[in-house]
Every structure is written in C-alpha cells, then in structure tokens.
Amino acid sequence: MSVLSSIRNSLVPVHRAGYPFIFIGLAGIVGLSIVSTFLAWLAVIVTVWICYFFRNPRRTTPVEDGVVVSPAEGRVSMIAEVLPPSELALPAELMLRVSVFMSIFDCHVNRAPVSGRIQQIAYTPGRFLNADLDKASEHNERNAIALETPYGPVAVVQIAGLIARRIEHWVAEGDHIEVGDRFGLIRFGSRLDVYLPLGTPVCVAVGQTAIVGETVLARLGGNTAAQRYKTS
Structure with missing residues (x-):
C-alpha cells in the first residue's frame, strides 16, 4: 500500500454540510494572521474542530x-x-x-x-x-x-x-x-x-x-x- 493510500485511509471524510464553515475558518486564519499570530492560531484550532465536528465516517451496519x-x-x-x-x-x-x-x-x-x-x-x-x-x-x-x-x-x-x-x-x-x-x-x-x-x-x-x-x-x-x- 502506498503512503498516499495509507494517508487517505486514515483520514475521516468531512460532510459537505461543513464546507461553508471550514471556508469561513480558513478565511479567518488568513485574515487574522495579518493582525495577530496568536489569534491566527486560535482560528486554526477552531477550524480543525469544525472539521472534526462535521466528520462523516463509514459505519458497518x-x-x-x-x-x-x-x-x-x-x-x-x-x-x-x-x-x-x-x-x-x-x-x-x-x-x-x-x-x-x-x-x-x-x-x-x-x-x-x-x-x-x-x-x-x-x-x-x-x-x-x-x-x-x-x-x-x-x-x-x-x-x-x-x-x-x-x-x-x-x-x-x-x-x-x-x-x-x-x-x-x-x-x-x-x-x-x-x-x-x-x-x-x-x-x-x-x-x-x-x-x-x-x-x-x-x-x-x-x-x-x-x-x-x-x-x-x-x-x-x-x-x-x-x-x-x-x-x-
């Protein structure tokens, strides 16, 4: 198995309902990085949590x-x-x-x-x-x-x-x-x-x-x- 396949299999998909919030988070990271590195890192944490919240894992039913x-x-x-x-x-x-x-x-x-x-x-x-x-x-x-x-x-x-x-x-x-x-x-x-x-x-x-x-x-x-x- 290739490294790329291993990474793909280890990542949990994100549901498309979360895309707008993730884009807002990414925009916030870019904008806040101009103002404050500390605030930019807070935005990174929030954006990562948003990705986690909207995770859409496969299940065996x-x-x-x-x-x-x-x-x-x-x-x-x-x-x-x-x-x-x-x-x-x-x-x-x-x-x-x-x-x-x-x-x-x-x-x-x-x-x-x-x-x-x-x-x-x-x-x-x-x-x-x-x-x-x-x-x-x-x-x-x-x-x-x-x-x-x-x-x-x-x-x-x-x-x-x-x-x-x-x-x-x-x-x-x-x-x-x-x-x-x-x-x-x-x-x-x-x-x-x-x-x-x-x-x-x-x-x-x-x-x-x-x-x-x-x-x-x-x-x-x-x-x-x-x-x-x-x-x-």
Whole structure:
C-alpha cells in the first residue's frame, strides 16, 4: 500500500454540510494572521474542530430484518414509555422511546434507525433547552419523521439543543430509506429520539455509549442477532 493510500485511509471524510464553515475558518486564519499570530492560531484550532465536528465516517451496519440501530452517536440518555410526538399522525398510544444525546464532540451525521417508507415529516419550531432534559422532547425545536415498517410505525425525532441552531434532513415523504442510511444532521449539540412499538426488546442501557449506524438499540419483533452487514 502506498503512503498516499495509507494517508487517505486514515483520514475521516468531512460532510459537505461543513464546507461553508471550514471556508469561513480558513478565511479567518488568513485574515487574522495579518493582525495577530496568536489569534491566527486560535482560528486554526477552531477550524480543525469544525472539521472534526462535521466528520462523516463509514459505519458497518447490521441489516437483519427488525434491527434498530442508533440514529446518533452519543450517550443513551433515556428509555421511557411515552406518547408519540403530537405533530405526527400516529395513534395516541404509548410507545417505547430511546433517546441518544450528542455532545459537541460526537459525530452529528444522523442515520436511519430502521428500514421503511417515510410517511410524514413534521418540523416544529421551539426553544433551545438542554437536549438532555426530558421536556426537550416537547418544547425544543425539532424535526420528526414517521416511518412505516412491517412491524408497525416507528418515528425518529431530531431535537435541537442549547447551542444547536439548525436541523437538516435530506429525505422526503414517500421515500424508502434503508437502515443505516444517512438522512440528516444537527449542529451543534443535540439529541435524537427513536419511538418504537411498545414491548420492543431493548438492547442498550441508560448511560451506554452508542455508535451511529452500528449500535443495536432494539429488535423489532424480537428477532435474533443480526448476521448480515453493510458498510457505508
């Protein structure tokens, strides 16, 4: 393997959503270098952190039927039985909610927790409370996506946090999405909630670190361990 190939394989790609911020950072480095070397180095540190924040690593996702993977990278902050988001046209019945909190140091590219057809996408403006709080599910700015699966309705909700000021998604109603596919991003610091049919066996615990697109949160229908994978 050549040196160039080794370097390429060791670098983590940056998502294109981060390009404008990186360009601003580079411009800041050039501009501040004229004024102060110290400030220019601070701009270098900030720009490197921006590249790190918008990293878009490849993941190996289990694709067995019924598997639910983490849509976010971070800490499993809550597991609870709650009603689904009111903005989605889902039955007003209790569902299992698994929440994953992303700090500003976690990968913020979001991936589909399950395979299914997107029935509805509902954006709700709101506040910017700490995303680690339970009430953030109802009061914060969020983007909810309802998915139709063979096991019943599943929802994934992107929730803005204290310093998050932009929620992005790259899917549309009617689209079919496969488990592990990239579907959105939140900047900077936030949370994702996954709503599953009540009684779904959970495979994680509160406090556990989840890897986006890889960690199995639950198994719809109680299916056995996944044996097929994809890398994307």
